[in-house]
Every structure is written in C-alpha cells, then in structure tokens.
Amino acid sequence: MCSICGIIDFKNKDNLNKDILLEMGKELSHRGPDQNGVFINDKVAFQHNRLAIMDLENGLQPMTRYFQGNEYTIIYNGEIYNTPELKSELESYGIEFKTNCDTEVVLYSYIVFKEECAEKLNGIFAFAVFDKNNNEVYIARDRFGIKPLFYTQVGTSLLFASEIKALLKHPKVNANLDKEGLWQLFYLAPMKISGTSVFKDIHEVKPAHFGIYKDNHFDLKQYWNLEAKEFVGTEKDAIENTRYLVTDAINRQLVSDAPLSTFLSGGLDSSIISSVASQKYKNEGNILGTYSFEYKGNKENFKNTIFQPQSDDEYARYLAHYLGTDHRILTADISDITSLLFDAVKYRDLPGMADIDSSLLYYCSKVKEHHTVALSGECADEIFGGYPWFYRKEMLERDFFPWIHDPHTRISLFDDTIVKRKEGYEFVKEVYKNSVNECSMLDSDNASMKQSRIATWLSTQYFMTSLLERKDRMSMASGVEVRVPFADHRILEYVFNVPWEYKFENGVEKSLLRNAMHDCLPDKILNRKKSPYPKTHNPQYEELVTKLLREKLKNPNSILANIIDSHALDNILQYENITWFGQLMSKPQLIAWLVQLDYWFDLYNINIL
Structure with a gap:
C-alpha cells in the first residue's frame, strides 16, 4: 500500500509548485515509509510514498512507460488480485513487463483498455495516470472505496490525495464546515455521504467511479453497480x-x-x-x-x-x-x-x-x-x-x-x-x-x-x-x-x-x-453467534474520558464549548449506558467522540460557515 497526491493544471504551469507538492506528500508519509518519488512536468505534479509489498526491489513510483510512441505516467495505491490473468491478457497485446509488481500491470491496463481499465481490475486501488499524448489524466477508485481518494478544485488546478490532510496543506484549501457538513457529523458520523468529505468543497472520488480530467474539467463516471438478477440454481x-x-x-x-x-x-x-x-x-x-x-x-x-x-x-x-x-x-x-x-x-x-x-x-x-x-x-x-x-x-x-x-x-x-x-x-x-x-x-x-x-x-x-x-x-x-x-x-x-x-x-x-x-x-x-470487533468494558474508561471532556470544555477558546448545550450534556452523562450507533457506540464512546470533536476543531482550524 502507498499514498498518492498530485496537482494537475493544463493552463498554468506555475501552479505546479514542487514545494507544495512535497508538503502534501510529507503529510502522507506514514502510508508509504519505504520509498518516495515525484514526477513534475508542465502539466502535472505527482508524488508517491511506497509501502513495498510486492517485488520489493522494483516498483518505484511514479512509473513511466512508453507504448506505440505514447508516454504514460502512473501513481498508484493498492493491490490487484487478478494480476496473473491480466498480465497474460496484456502480453497477448504485445506488452513486455519489466517488473513483477502490479503497478506496471495497472498502468498497461490503462494503456491498452483506456476507460474500461478499472472494470478489468479485481482488487483495492486508487490511482492516476497522466496520458501525455491525449493531454489528460485518468483517475480511478475501487468498487467499494477500500482505498481512499479525495480531490478539490483550486482555480485552474485539480488537487487530489489519498487523505484530506494532504489537500489542506495547499495554502488555498481551507477546512470549512457548512450546515450539510455539520449534519453529517452530528447525524451520520462516522458514516458520511458518498462523494463528500464533510469539508466544504473537498470531495471524494466515489467508489466504483473513474474520472478524466481534461480541458480544466473533471468528468466522473460510474463503472460498476450492484444489480438485482434472477437466481438460477438450487x-x-x-x-x-x-x-x-x-x-x-x-x-x-x-x-x-x-x-x-x-x-x-x-x-x-x-x-x-x-x-x-x-x-x-x-x-x-x-x-x-x-x-x-x-x-x-x-x-x-x-x-x-x-x-x-x-x-x-x-x-x-x-x-x-x-x-x-x-x-x-x-x-x-x-x-x-x-x-x-x-x-x-x-x-x-x-x-x-x-x-x-x-x-x-x-x-x-x-x-x-x-x-x-x-x-x-x-x-x-x-x-x-x-x-x-x-x-x-x-x-x-x-x-x-x-x-x-x-x-x-x-x-x-x-x-x-x-x-x-x-x-x-x-x-x-x-x-x-x-x-x-x-x-x-x-x-x-x-x-x-x-x-x-x-x-x-x-x-x-x-x-x-x-x-x-x-x-x-x-x-x-x-x-x-x-x-x-x-x-x-x-x-x-x-x-x-x-x-x-x-x-x-x-x-x-x-x-x-x-x-x-x-x-x-x-x-x-x-455455530457461534455473531460478535463484533471488541471494545473496552472497563468503567474506568468512561470516567477518564468524562474527565477529559470536562477539562476541555473549561477552555473559553474551545469551539465545542461555545456550541454545546451544557444542560443537555449533563443529562446525557447521567443516562444509562445504551448503544446508540451500530453495535459498539454507547455512552463512553459518545463522550470520547466529543473529546475527539473538540480536538479536531482545534487541530484542523475548522471554520463553521
């Protein structure tokens, strides 16, 4: 696994700032501690951090390949589980592989199959390919969104990254929260609506979607959907x-x-x-x-x-x-x-x-x-x-x-x-x-x-x-x-x-x-009855996070302290411990979530619109 991030701008190469790109990549270094690399020309700036899993000696990214006179460069995060079959199919098109890593297989899949590339893949992935001759970037994400990918538009530039924190390193991207973001936090979190990030104007590439960025326009399309069919058989x-x-x-x-x-x-x-x-x-x-x-x-x-x-x-x-x-x-x-x-x-x-x-x-x-x-x-x-x-x-x-x-x-x-x-x-x-x-x-x-x-x-x-x-x-x-x-x-x-x-x-x-x-x-x-991921049942945990929350609410500069209803909070703290979300989120988790919310407001310098 890895991280990817990039800046695309077909109109103003001055926006392809290497220092900003490196700062974005640095925010994601935990995802790929083994190797890193950059690719910058007058159209795109790509950065990659690698966690080496396959073909440990090779596979450095960004990776560039040439085919029939055309040039293609990829940054990729994921694992492809039908690599052997894909590799054989691609070799029938005359492809000659230089490595045993699936990055090269994904790149050649795009080169050969173009827009149909993503639906050929069985795996977890998020990647971007710069197609130099067509002057466009192809971006895709796996069917279930197992590998993350976010993007935002800044003027004539499209920014994308594996995690939101990298986008926020760009000086023109702000951590704004509008009413729909608030509603997602307070009604749905930890879920969120597909295609959003909670942050205003920062979006995610939806699962099972690919997009082509060309002529300053990002056109996203769905390549897979779950379909009802008649069951045939016993x-x-x-x-x-x-x-x-x-x-x-x-x-x-x-x-x-x-x-x-x-x-x-x-x-x-x-x-x-x-x-x-x-x-x-x-x-x-x-x-x-x-x-x-x-x-x-x-x-x-x-x-x-x-x-x-x-x-x-x-x-x-x-x-x-x-x-x-x-x-x-x-x-x-x-x-x-x-x-x-x-x-x-x-x-x-x-x-x-x-x-x-x-x-x-x-x-x-x-x-x-x-x-x-x-x-x-x-x-x-x-x-x-x-x-x-x-x-x-x-x-x-x-x-x-x-x-x-x-x-x-x-x-x-x-x-x-x-x-x-x-x-x-x-x-x-x-x-x-x-x-x-x-x-x-x-x-x-x-x-x-x-x-x-x-x-x-x-x-x-x-x-x-x-x-x-x-x-x-x-x-x-x-x-x-x-x-x-x-x-x-x-x-x-x-x-x-x-x-x-x-x-x-x-x-x-x-x-x-x-x-x-x-x-x-x-x-x-x-025959065991279903039981979810374990959580702590130690009553000292609730005592500890309650103490943390009360301390944080004493801070007059706390956003949380200024928007929370202290009377309603006191009532919740006196309630019995009941599960309110999923299988695991009960009163101790709600209190701890409020502690996290306060920290998030401060760390990300959240601006509530």
Missing part, C-alpha cells in the same frame, strides 16, 4: 458457488513478498479466513501468524448485549490452537486507547469511532513489529446478512438508517441556532430515502428478498464503507496493509441475488456462509 449450487468464491478470494489475497498474518477474533468471518490461510501455509511448509485483540479489565467487566453477546478471547485462543497458528494476543490498556484518541483523529481526518478507532490504531502499531500485511474479516456481515437489521423488520421500517438507533442523541447536545436539528433531520431522511430508492430490485422479489436487498444495499453503501475507512486509516498509520477478502465484488454480486431463505436458514444469520465453509471450522466456531 441451494446446493448456492453453497458450492459461495465456497468457491470465498476460498478463491482468500487465496488470491495471500500473495505477498512481505510478512503476512491474519486477524483472528474467533468469530465466524475471521476464523474462515484464518482457516483457509493456515491450510495453504501448512501445504507450503509454513506456519501462519495470527492476532487477537483484548483489553485489560474486560474479563471482570464484560456485559453482553444483543450486538455483542459474547467476549472473543476464549474463542480466538481455541481456534488458534486448533489451527496450529503462531498466535499473538495483543492487550490494550485504557491509558493506551485514551491517549491515542487524538492520533486517531489525525489519521482519519475526522472524529470517527472514538476508542474503536484508537484501539485498532494501537493494535496495528504492534502488528507492524512482526508483519506488514494482514487479512481481516470485515464485510461478511454486510454481504451475508449478519446484522440485526437484516432480520428485525422493525429496524428497516423506520425512515432512517437502521444502525442509528437514536438519531437525536448526539445532535441534541448542540445549540440549535447553529445546528438546526429539524432541517438537518429532514435532509438526512431525504438522503436515506434516495438511497433506498437506488437499490436494485426485481418485480418477482418476495417481501423477505426485498428487505434483504435493501439491508444489503444500505449496509454496503454506508456502514461497510465507514468500517473500511477506519481499517484503512488506522492500519496505514503504522504502514500495515490490511486486506479484506470478503470485499471481493464477485462475492457480493453473487450473494446479493441468492434467496434470503438460504442466507437465514432456520433463523440463523449468515447460514449460507456457515454451510459453505462448514468443513473449515469446528462446531464451536461455526
């Missing part, structure tokens, strides 16, 4: 096809020239990945490294909920022993996750998921001591129907995102003359309504299938992208590449059209996945 066919797709996705993502491991929680999804990976390693005479995450004090303080019915530690240890992996248990203290709340904001560019972010930031820093690449189990719940809103009808019958259990909790803490709650609520409801209407369906779908499609659509478009953003930023902060095998578009395309009855057989969530991979796991793991 339940046995669905099980066999799912098994093939999942196993193939995992095996494709085990290719690495850098040390590779898996995250193993003991839940179904990470256990499937670890089992398939472990077997492949054993066949090659190697032992797979695995990691599980714990918190000091959790054994004494764990309390189950419908979202987190069990603790992970027993199951992770059990499966690691069963598979014979080289297992490490990483344990975080509340002091670790509290102190890292601030770094988590810096790496995410936003207040995100509080200690759910900061703990992952801590764990990945420890993983980096032994491994550079890890496979993780995200996205199976969104694709196979693991969340309660897939099978609890009442959660989808509200006119709001089903994982936001109380949309008013957070925004009620702020001065309504500033946040305009009613107007904001109607805005977000309209976003939700439009999103539901975009979901592809068939006239022949029964009621349960329609509900399944809507739940899958919303989950993959919003909830999943937020979790993938978190995983990318917190892991790349330490130069760790985390791959997510379930986020293979072939799996989603297929499972989206499998009848809901196969996915929820006998009232068991993700039964299709369990049936497909049943011989990979012991019954203790195979």
Whole structure:
C-alpha cells in the first residue's frame, strides 16, 4: 500500500509548485515509509510514498512507460488480485513487463483498455495516470472505496490525495464546515455521504467511479453497480458457488513478498479466513501468524448485549490452537486507547469511532513489529446478512438508517441556532430515502428478498464503507496493509441475488456462509453467534474520558464549548449506558467522540460557515 497526491493544471504551469507538492506528500508519509518519488512536468505534479509489498526491489513510483510512441505516467495505491490473468491478457497485446509488481500491470491496463481499465481490475486501488499524448489524466477508485481518494478544485488546478490532510496543506484549501457538513457529523458520523468529505468543497472520488480530467474539467463516471438478477440454481449450487468464491478470494489475497498474518477474533468471518490461510501455509511448509485483540479489565467487566453477546478471547485462543497458528494476543490498556484518541483523529481526518478507532490504531502499531500485511474479516456481515437489521423488520421500517438507533442523541447536545436539528433531520431522511430508492430490485422479489436487498444495499453503501475507512486509516498509520477478502465484488454480486431463505436458514444469520465453509471450522466456531470487533468494558474508561471532556470544555477558546448545550450534556452523562450507533457506540464512546470533536476543531482550524 502507498499514498498518492498530485496537482494537475493544463493552463498554468506555475501552479505546479514542487514545494507544495512535497508538503502534501510529507503529510502522507506514514502510508508509504519505504520509498518516495515525484514526477513534475508542465502539466502535472505527482508524488508517491511506497509501502513495498510486492517485488520489493522494483516498483518505484511514479512509473513511466512508453507504448506505440505514447508516454504514460502512473501513481498508484493498492493491490490487484487478478494480476496473473491480466498480465497474460496484456502480453497477448504485445506488452513486455519489466517488473513483477502490479503497478506496471495497472498502468498497461490503462494503456491498452483506456476507460474500461478499472472494470478489468479485481482488487483495492486508487490511482492516476497522466496520458501525455491525449493531454489528460485518468483517475480511478475501487468498487467499494477500500482505498481512499479525495480531490478539490483550486482555480485552474485539480488537487487530489489519498487523505484530506494532504489537500489542506495547499495554502488555498481551507477546512470549512457548512450546515450539510455539520449534519453529517452530528447525524451520520462516522458514516458520511458518498462523494463528500464533510469539508466544504473537498470531495471524494466515489467508489466504483473513474474520472478524466481534461480541458480544466473533471468528468466522473460510474463503472460498476450492484444489480438485482434472477437466481438460477438450487441451494446446493448456492453453497458450492459461495465456497468457491470465498476460498478463491482468500487465496488470491495471500500473495505477498512481505510478512503476512491474519486477524483472528474467533468469530465466524475471521476464523474462515484464518482457516483457509493456515491450510495453504501448512501445504507450503509454513506456519501462519495470527492476532487477537483484548483489553485489560474486560474479563471482570464484560456485559453482553444483543450486538455483542459474547467476549472473543476464549474463542480466538481455541481456534488458534486448533489451527496450529503462531498466535499473538495483543492487550490494550485504557491509558493506551485514551491517549491515542487524538492520533486517531489525525489519521482519519475526522472524529470517527472514538476508542474503536484508537484501539485498532494501537493494535496495528504492534502488528507492524512482526508483519506488514494482514487479512481481516470485515464485510461478511454486510454481504451475508449478519446484522440485526437484516432480520428485525422493525429496524428497516423506520425512515432512517437502521444502525442509528437514536438519531437525536448526539445532535441534541448542540445549540440549535447553529445546528438546526429539524432541517438537518429532514435532509438526512431525504438522503436515506434516495438511497433506498437506488437499490436494485426485481418485480418477482418476495417481501423477505426485498428487505434483504435493501439491508444489503444500505449496509454496503454506508456502514461497510465507514468500517473500511477506519481499517484503512488506522492500519496505514503504522504502514500495515490490511486486506479484506470478503470485499471481493464477485462475492457480493453473487450473494446479493441468492434467496434470503438460504442466507437465514432456520433463523440463523449468515447460514449460507456457515454451510459453505462448514468443513473449515469446528462446531464451536461455526455455530457461534455473531460478535463484533471488541471494545473496552472497563468503567474506568468512561470516567477518564468524562474527565477529559470536562477539562476541555473549561477552555473559553474551545469551539465545542461555545456550541454545546451544557444542560443537555449533563443529562446525557447521567443516562444509562445504551448503544446508540451500530453495535459498539454507547455512552463512553459518545463522550470520547466529543473529546475527539473538540480536538479536531482545534487541530484542523475548522471554520463553521
């Protein structure tokens, strides 16, 4: 993995300022600590930081190649999992490769296939190609937005970067927050609306989109979408096809020239990945490294909920022993996750998921001591129907995102003359309504299938992208590449059209996945109830972040102190601990999120318009 950033200006070469470009790149150096490079001419200025994963000796970027008299230069962040097939196809066009890295494969894919390039790729990616002869830049992002890419327009220049912080290093880009940005923060965060960044006039290249910048105009187009199709086959066919797709996705993502491991929680999804990976390693005479995450004090303080019915530690240890992996248990203290709340904001560019972010930031820093690449189990719940809103009808019958259990909790803490709650609520409801209407369906779908499609659509478009953003930023902060095998578009395309009855057989969530991979796991793991990423249950954590928040609110220069309703805050602090967002965000996380928000206002010099 890597970082990319650039300035494009076809009208005024003086705007291609190398010093500004280097400052932008410096902000992203954590994503690529191994090598860096620049490419500057009279049209574009590209900068790249490299985390070397494949072909460690080669692959320096920016990379330039010449073909049939034309010149092309790429900067690229990602991994392509169908590289062998693409390479063979490109060689049939007369391409001769100089390296074994996928950067060159992506570049030649653009050279040969032009606008159809992105849809040829199976992987995670964000890249830009300068096509000198056509005087244009092609920019593309993967189907699920696993690799980030943001852009903004400054006069005649288009700026783009892997993270927002790099764009803000340009002297003419400001951290402005308008009312829609506020509403996203207070109603949706850590989610955000696709194509936005929360910051005014800073946009993201939407997942599954490519764009061509030419003649001072950036034209974005969608190259992939999730389509409803009639399912053809039997339940046995669905099980066999799912098994093939999942196993193939995992095996494709085990290719690495850098040390590779898996995250193993003991839940179904990470256990499937670890089992398939472990077997492949054993066949090659190697032992797979695995990691599980714990918190000091959790054994004494764990309390189950419908979202987190069990603790992970027993199951992770059990499966690691069963598979014979080289297992490490990483344990975080509340002091670790509290102190890292601030770094988590810096790496995410936003207040995100509080200690759910900061703990992952801590764990990945420890993983980096032994491994550079890890496979993780995200996205199976969104694709196979693991969340309660897939099978609890009442959660989808509200006119709001089903994982936001109380949309008013957070925004009620702020001065309504500033946040305009009613107007904001109607805005977000309209976003939700439009999103539901975009979901592809068939006239022949029964009621349960329609509900399944809507739940899958919303989950993959919003909830999943937020979790993938978190995983990318917190892991790349330490130069760790985390791959997510379930986020293979072939799996989603297929499972989206499998009848809901196969996915929820006998009232068991993700039964299709369990049936497909049943011989990979012991019954203790195979039949385990879903449990999410672990969080701290230590009551001292809430005490610590509450103290932090009260101290920050004493600062007369604090933006937060000037917009928060102290009476409403006192009421929230006295409430019982209930989950208000997703599966993990409850009262301690809300308090910690406010601490992060205060820090973000100050660090980014936010200007509320």
